[in-house]
Structures are given as C-alpha cells and as structure tokens.
Amino acid sequence: MFPTFAPVMKIYRSIADIPHIPGAVVTTGTFDGVHPGHKIILERLNKSAQEIEGQSVLITFYPHPRTVIHPDSADLKLLNSQEEKEELLAQTGLKHLVVIPFTLAFSQITAEEYIREILVEKIGVKKLVIGYDHRFGKGRGGSFKELKEMAPGFGFEVEEIPALEIEGVAVSSSKIRQALLSGNVEYAKDILGYTYSLQGTVIEGDKLGRTLGFPTANIFPDDPLKLVPADGIYAVRVIINGETKNGMLHTGPRRTLDKMDRRIEVNIFDWDQNLYGQKISLQFIKKLRDESRFESLQELTEQMKLDKLHSEKIFEELDQ
Secondary structure, X not given: OOOOOOOOOEEEOOHHHOOOOOOEEEEEOOOOOOOHHHHHHHHHHHHHHHHOOOEEEEEEEEOOHHHHHOOOOOOOOEOOOHHHHHXXXXXXXXXXXXXXXXXXXXXXXXXXXXXXXXXXXHHOEEEEEEOOOOOEOHHHOEOHHXXXXXXXXXXXXXXXXXXXXXXXXXXXXXXXXXXXXXXXXXXXXXXXXXXXXXXXXXXXXXXXXXXXXXXXXXXXXXXXXXXXXXXXXXXXXXXXXXXXXXEEEEEEEEHHHOEEEEXXXXXXXXXXXXXXXXXXXXXXXXXXXXOOOOOOHHHHHHHHHHHHHHHHHHHHHHOO
C-alpha cells in the first residue's frame, strides 16, 4: 500500500508505557492523512532533534477525539485508519510515536496539566514544535501564547511553524476530503503525495457478478470511519498478500437491481481464488464513471466489459 522502506519507529499505546526520552523534541496532533502540510512539521521536528542530538516524538490520539467528545456526530470521515497512519508516519524518519487512548476523562486535562504531567514529567521534553494556531488541552484552551509563557518555567523551548510555511503547500485535510467525495481520486493523490487506499475484509455477497462473468469480492472496511470515495466505478490496484493485481471497483447502491444499500465490490482481473475472510488493500487510481441504472442485466454486462477495457488501458499507460 505504501513504500516498503520503514525506518524503526517505536510506538507506545498508553500513558503508562511512555518512557523518558533523552533530548525529546515533540509535536502533537491527529495528523489524519499525513499530507505534505503535516510533513513540513515532521521535517522540522526531525531537523530540530538532530540539531540537539535528540529524538523526535509525535503524540497523537486514538480514537479520534471527536468520536469521544461528540459521539452522536455522523459527519467525521478519516483519511487514514490508525494502521495506515502508523505506516505513513514510519516513512518520515520519526523516532517515537505516542498513541494516547482518548477518553472523556483525558479530554478534561488542562493545558498546564498536559504540559506538566505528559510532556515534562513523562517524556522530558526539550523542545515543542507546533503548527500555526495549534491548540490543546481542555476545550482546546492551550495556545502558542500560553505555551511561550509556561515553557521557561518547565525548562523547554517552543517553536511555532509560521502559517505561510504550511499553507504554501496548499494542502488541507478538508481539501483532500472534498476531492475524494467528488470522486476526483487523481487530484487527491496529487495533494496527498500518495495513492488513496482503503483496507478491508472480503465478505460473502450474493454472487450475482459471477453469473455476469465479472465475479466480485465484497469489501467491509476495517475502519468504519474511513472515507470511501464518491459512488461510482473506479480503476483500482488490489493488494492481496503482498501481490498487486489490477481491477475495477464499484461503490454505491446497485440501482439496476433496485438495491440501494451502499456496497464496495471489486472485480479483480485474472484472479479466481476464494478470498472470503482475507484482508485486502484497494488503491483508487481513477474514476471511470458514475454509478448508473441500466434497463437490463445485459446492458449492465456490456457496460462492465467497456469498463474493463477502459481500466486495462489506464493500467497499460501507468505501467509504461
């Protein structure tokens, strides 16, 4: 799914597990998408750590804070599952990833308590690097101004990366989400810096595709909050046990069958093995067309033949 090079990054999944880290240079945030804007912060974090012969540390949270503070909200969609985010972060040269279990009790910790108990007493922070306008602590009460005021008393430095430096890459998580929700997966790739992926488990379907000559694997996403691109037909790469295959994917209702439940179904080219229960990864290469209603299964089958030809041409061009 992502580049195979993965420098060693230590991961801690509870506050109790966090060690004292010599020369800790720390940043904090959700970092959903690990996009170029995030990478500017991480590059500065790693550089600052090298300058003092220290180690870079990212503190993030799981589950996403909004799911705890606003559990009834249904509009949160994530660009990465936790597993995907960790894989991407491992490519950045980050030395330590602290994944704090986010709870209602944790959400009540004030900015000063967060600094004293976690940054200072647990980690031993020497420098804190934050993005422009980053806020933290209870009610997001901790600002850069307050950090600058408190830092000398706790014995660490604070650096805020200017807005222009981050905004200069013209990237935001909301812009990426908008691209995916419109089906523009190529633009999403351009601004993410990698092909948008979705991981899931193959579940049993109604086997209609097999009768049409296009057997499909029905996918249940590993993370229910993972953003699924707009309904439609896509050319996709499919990673199965480390092997990459080409395919085409349908996401959305099956209007020709008058079935309006949203499905994710992938037809894997040159593949006839049973995948039930297996985990696979899907890489969204290009949207072929919108999801449509056809007057008959024969019309649907003819369109699927055209979709496959279109997909094969896309892959041929990519592999040249």
